[in-house]
Amino acid sequence: MxxxxxxxxxxxxxxxxxxxxxxxxxxxxxxxxxxxxxxxxxxxxxxxHDYLAPVFRHSEVVESPTIEVQFQGSLKSYVAETLEGIIDSAAASGASVVISKASHAPHWARDLVSAGRRAVVAVTSVYTTTHLNELARSGLPLVVLDPLHLPDSRVHSVGSTNFAGGLAATRHLLSLGHRRIAYIGGPAMAVCNQARMHGYRAAMEAEGAQVPDAYVRPGEFTYETGLLGATALLGLQEPPTAIFAGNDEIAIGVIEAARTRVLRVPEDLSVVGFDDTSLAQMASPPLTTVRQPLREMGGAALRTALRLANGEKVESHHIELATELVVRASTAPPREETSARG
Structure with a gap:
């Protein structure tokens, strides 16, 4: 209009x-x-005609707004735990949430307005400029959780201290005596992956440890990426003694790759993950990982969406919550014969 x-x-x-x-x-x-x-x-x-229905009276906006929560892909541990945080925060705030898979069908944003939604919270969903323009025309605020790409200035987002988490994970491995440390991550251009990788590189550089090109492997945040990436790394002439994985799913794939080569974790290979989902505790052995406060992030995203839906000013377009290293049984000092200094 x-x-x-x-x-x-x-x-x-x-x-x-x-x-x-x-x-x-x-x-x-x-x-x-x-x-x-x-x-x-x-x-x-x-x-x-770009018609927007005035479907809410003021009292309805304040008392019981409805937020659309969209995600892409399968309902994995990461998504499930962030959704728990969103749902708990909505219940505490007296708000309602509708959970759906992102479709971006024609006029999808206006359909959401017509259905009574007041804002959108996105988990692992990717929005193009076209999608953002439609949201803006519809007047629907968007809050993205742990964005894969640098958010548009019209988008609010919630994430964690990914660089600090990558730094802490790598420093932990270095403190155990590892110098041949590899990184298997998600999409190369994903903001969260880049931050974790740069944290890894910063720790390695500060310690004077070499990072061969073959030791950094981007992929997807999936078990398959960990399995294939670790298989390739462990087949190198000088394989790593430790692998920092960009998330817990990748780490589980790394552990399986080690098992198929009759390598023990952590005796022959140390593994660190990222997220601290339920997978980390169920892994064998239990996984050392960087805790991303997923439920808290979900809650912060929901509260931000409610403030925007009520027309309140939000001080920052991006909120970062602190990460924390959780040490379990998947890391140990390297065996002497494989601990050569890089």
Missing amino acids: RPNARRTTLADIAQAAGVSVATVSKVVNGRGDVAPHTRSRVQELLHQ
Whole structure:
């Protein structure tokens, strides 16, 4: 809609569709007593005219807003734990959440507004400029959890101290006496992956430990990336004695790769993960990892979304919560015959 253009009314839509204002109102409010072809025609006109329904009274915005929570991919431990934080925070705030998989179908943002959503919280979802423009036109605030890419200035985000976490993980391995330490991470251009990798490199450089090109392997935040990456690393002429994995799933894949080569963790290979999901405690052996406060991050994202939905000013576009190294049984000093200094 142009800045000074007159806002489209229900009467305008009704006239264009050749139906009554009452019929258009039923479509806007999701009533079922409208013929399918009429509903389709009215919805198309609503989209064409960028119609935004005033579906909330002020008291409804304050008392019980509804937040759309979207995620992509499968419901893995990382997503499940952040969702728990979102749901708990919503319950404490008296808000409602609707959880869905991101689809980005045509007019998806306006459909969310029509359905009564007041903001969107995204977990592992990727939004293009087109998506952001539609959200802006719809007036829906967006809060992204642990963004994969540098957020647009219109986007609020919640993450953790990824660089500090990468630094702590690598320093832990160095303190045990490891010098041949490799990194297997997620997508090369993902902001969180870059921060973890740079933390790793900073610790190695400070200690004077070499980082061969083959020791840094990007991929996806998946078990398969850990399995394939570690298989390649352990097949090198001078394999690492320790591997820092970009998340717990990758770390589990690393442990399996070691097992298939009849290597013991941590006696033959030390492994550190990132996130501290439930997988870390169930791993064999239990995984040393960097705790990302996933539930707290989910709660912070939900509270930020509620503030934006109520028109409040949020001081920072990005919030970072502290990470913490959790030492378990997957790390130990290197065996003497494999602890050559790099």
